[in-house]
Amino acid sequence: MQYRHLGRSGLKVSEISYGNWITHGSQVEEDSAKECVRAALDAEITTFDTADVYAATKAEEVLGRALKGVRRESVEIFTKVYWPTGSGPNDSGLSRKHITESIHGSLRRLQTDYVDLYQAHRYDYTTPLEETLKTFDDLVRQGKVLYVGVSEWSASQIADALRIADQMGFDRLISNQPQYSMLWRVIEAEIVPLCEKEGVGQIVWSPIAQGVLTGKYQPGQAPPAGSRATDPTGSNFISRFMEDEVLTRVQDLKPIAADLGLTMAQLAVAWVLQNPNVSSAIVGATRPEQVVDNVKASGVKLEAEVMAKIDSALGAIVERDPAKTQSPATRPGR
Template sequence: MHYRNLGTTGLKVSEIAYGSWLTFGNQVELDNAKAIIRRAVELGINYIDTADVYERGQAEQLLGEILPEYNRRQLVIATKAFWPMSDHPSDRGLSRKHIIDSINGSLQRLKLDYVDLFYCHRFDPEVPLEETLEAVQDIIRQGKALYWGTSEWTAAQIAEAWGICKARGWQTPVVNQPLYNLTNRYIESDVLPVTRNLGMGTANFSPLAQGLLTGKYSKGKIPAGSRAADERLNMFMKDQVADMDLLDRVDKLGEIAKDYNISSAQLALAWVLQQDGISSVIIGASSVKQLEDNAAASGITLKEADLRTINQLFPA
């Protein structure tokens, strides 16, 4: 496993991170989760990503049964707040109340004294930005989080928050967590240039487009047990697995991967890791085998000619 600094901070994160969205508390139960985390640590993965809203706390609870077994100093744990945790109007968003309630609830479920990264899971237009930022600074001062970041904020929102923090002597956001993969490159137009310029790292989620870029859906086939076959999990990919042109282009990725003796998934992950400004890619393997295959993408270098071909297949 290779490691990178998270933006301009001194925090070292594994190039491959493990994320519990759509897996822990959903596809993955305790015994399997323990096996996945154990293998992740063995492989050198130190960054584990979760959020309060993942199965409304169940993912964090599952991790809370596992993480105490490991050396806390060797792990980078991230959680997030924004989405509703109940039907109550105060149990959502980025108000001071919800941020404080959220971090306290997350730490209780995770059985941790602090998290390394706290993400504002979306931008909240209903709350004054200064209120959100001051609440985040408070949990950092209290030692409940060490660093903070944004997820799916626009370039303008990130820049405004960074500027307010800088002017007030507060900790600026150090990382952004956007959707980013070969089929969705929207951050390249403005978000990624802004975060690079501000010295922020990027830890992107869904680098394999929820499994589409693995090649498993070639010719429109949907294997039993796959995410696309699960009505609870396929809400974001139904159109893609019906797009034959897209699937044909994914098949061409497999041809390039053969030249490196790697899988299509490893190729897609390696492509992300060669983009300027990326600190880590967050994968969501639901089995040890998937985890091992994805983790092997760390350290792979693709040739410039192949990068050009890939970019032609999947233009920004």
């Protein structure tokens, strides 16, 4: 396993992180989840990403139990706040009240005194940005959070947060967690250049495009039973990639992977790690073998010729529009 600094901070993270968005607490049984976490640790993954909203808070609980007994200083635990975790009018968003209550709930579920990175899961248009950043800064000063970041914020939103932090003397954002893959490159035009300049690293999710880039989904055929495309939680995200034109183009990546001695999943993960602004790629798993397969992408160097072949194979199906990075216009929930 290779390790990279998270942005311009002193924090090092494993090139491949283990995430439990859909799996823990919902798609797989807890024993299987624990086996996957153990496989990640055995593969020298040190970075674990979750969120309070995953599986209605159960994902944090499962991860906390799975990491129990592991030396706390040997891992980096990331979680997030924004989406509803209750039915009250203040049970979502990035207000001081919700952030403060949410971090306490996350720490309890994760069975830890602090998280290494606390991330704003979306941008909250209904809360002053100064309020959010001041609350984050307070949590850092209290020792409950070591670093702060965001997820799926636009370039202008990240820039505003950095400007306010500098003006007010708050801790700066060190990370952004966007969707990024061969098929979804919306961060490249605006977010990556800004973040490279400002020292903000990308922790990318869905580098395998919800499993589409494994090549297991065949054009003109129904998705395999039990796959991500049939899971009610993940199917909304994967549906954008399930068109026959996309699936046909993905099949054209198979000879490229084969020539390199890589699986399709390894090629997909290695591809996002070629971007120097990417600090870590998040992978999920329902079986330990998937973790073992994915970690082999760490340290893989793809030559410019290979990158060009991938671009040629995928052609115009790649999504590049920066406007696709969006947050709800109104706070979700009541």
